Amino acid sequence: MKKIINDPSTVVAEALRGVELAHGDLLTVIHDPAVIVRADAPVRGKVALISGGGSGHEPMHGGFVGAGMLDAACPGAVFTSPTPDQVQAAVERTDGGAGALLIVKNYTGDVMNFEMAADLAGGGGIEVEAVVIDDDVAVKDSLYTAGRRGVGTTVLAEKICGAAAEEGRPLKEVSDLCRKVNGWGRSMGMALTSCTVPAAGKPTFELGDDEMEIGIGIHGEPGRERKKVAPAAEIVEMLATPIVDDIPFQQGDEVLAFVNSMGGTPLIELYIVYNDLHRFLEGRGIKITRNLIGPYITSLEMQGCSITLLKLDDELTRLWDAPVKTPGMRWGV
């Protein structure tokens, strides 16, 4: 295993110290239980947006804490759900009196632990809603997951709902909006290489020198099929066809196209993918009006990419464009 780390057992703790030292103007890191909190939390009268999940997907979620996005993120161990007490601490620490929305990726452990925390917080008198993101069209039921997995749409939901919460909209509206984003977003990913979980010390799976895995999960869960590496345009077709066929998108729809690196794939390849995706969607009569290109929801150093499409209307477009100031996404301020 080749990584720039000191000790597999302290990877998350040390990275959190780095985040704290680098971004103290935007966020505060609580170390026990581990929670990354917006520096000015709690914000009075604002719905608190809270997410989290296993570490190893950076900048998600900790890098999305700040004005216009998340109030708190709960980082678990690498590829391991955060514990209920982390989530409970996040809810209590960010409570501005308007309740909390938990944005949860659909993995069995995450769903269970976030629900447990919601119950605990509810018992403590804080109104809490949880919305589960399940946008991965690759497989139904998977390692760690009943139903579809939650992937790229999570990033978009955190941005869009963050903007709505910032406007002072009530919990019910922000939660409904989150369900709308989940309903309108679909994703699929692929990998050229495995990643290596530090504590495991060896690759999660093996891929031949000429193979790729289509429909991979963000923890290296198996996808739909393993096949010979194909040209980018064919990869785009393999990923985008099931996405477009699923929602279904209509001719004339406008979308946000999110081309994501799994961590080890560089930007130059993502732009080739974006070029092919643009052409693919043009052929279907679908117009990209917003985009996001880069490593936002990663799987450690895995080489590969994912595509997320989110259908847009005026409301979602306006909220996407709203100012955001976090380490991982920043504009308008």
Add this chain to the structure above:
Amino acid sequence: MKKIINDPSTVVAEALRGVELAHGDLLTVIHDPAVIVRADAPVRGKVALISGGGSGHEPMHGGFVGAGMLDAACPGAVFTSPTPDQVQAAVERTDGGAGALLIVKNYTGDVMNFEMAADLAGGGGIEVEAVVIDDDVAVKDSLYTAGRRGVGTTVLAEKICGAAAEEGRPLKEVSDLCRKVNGWGRSMGMALTSCTVPAAGKPTFELGDDEMEIGIGIHGEPGRERKKVAPAAEIVEMLATPIVDDIPFQQGDEVLAFVNSMGGTPLIELYIVYNDLHRFLEGRGIKITRNLIGPYITSLEMQGCSITLLKLDDELTRLWDAPVKTPGMRWGV
């Protein structure tokens, strides 16, 4: 070779089309000769900032075109200098009547071709200055380079000089500022893996499963030494010691610390490096007051990182903080 591409010979052209389709609000792509130009160029009365170099280092330089940073970038083939006619086209296309500053990384081909373009443009009546960045303390003279190589400080110079040009400062001042940034910035990098140039189809160099290269260049040029992979804290010491000893930094100095991914190293590892770097500098009495963490000057999918330190004063800090709106760096607008 595993990459998400269509054809090794069209990697740059296709990526440029992707950039054009994705960021048409910020920039315009001219395809022959290839130049990425700020969308509102030429800006009347403003010094034009122009850079460029081989492709494969994205987001540098094309991702830094936009308000507050570059007016144009000239992308060569992968790891290959742009041609004089690309640079000349960039100078002519962005000429707002206040002259042009060419920011050139110190590689023999780049220096030669940018100088030739400066002569051509000068002959055409446009005042042009060129500043060569040579901040890499790893080696003196290298493959492709006489003297020190130009690396991470280039990104910082483009941001800081971009802000100065935006304020309407004259060519002489912006050029002097660029020389000051180059004088105050130092870098060094390391690699865990090689990268693969698409046209070559095989890794640029071989590293054993337990080896790293200290002092690597951004094209995979050999560094200072090859040794067993060490813990992050030791890697930081190996990179930061020659940097700090070189300028030299004084106790009490304030710096911008830039921790960069070579392309294949994920953010979680960069934060571990940042944490170790913070401690290392604290031990030397040097204070980090600004930081930049992420993949900004990359070597395709190479795994590894580099550290750049830039000594700051009030002027540099203010210009660093100034608004910037480019695909790769954006804040304040």
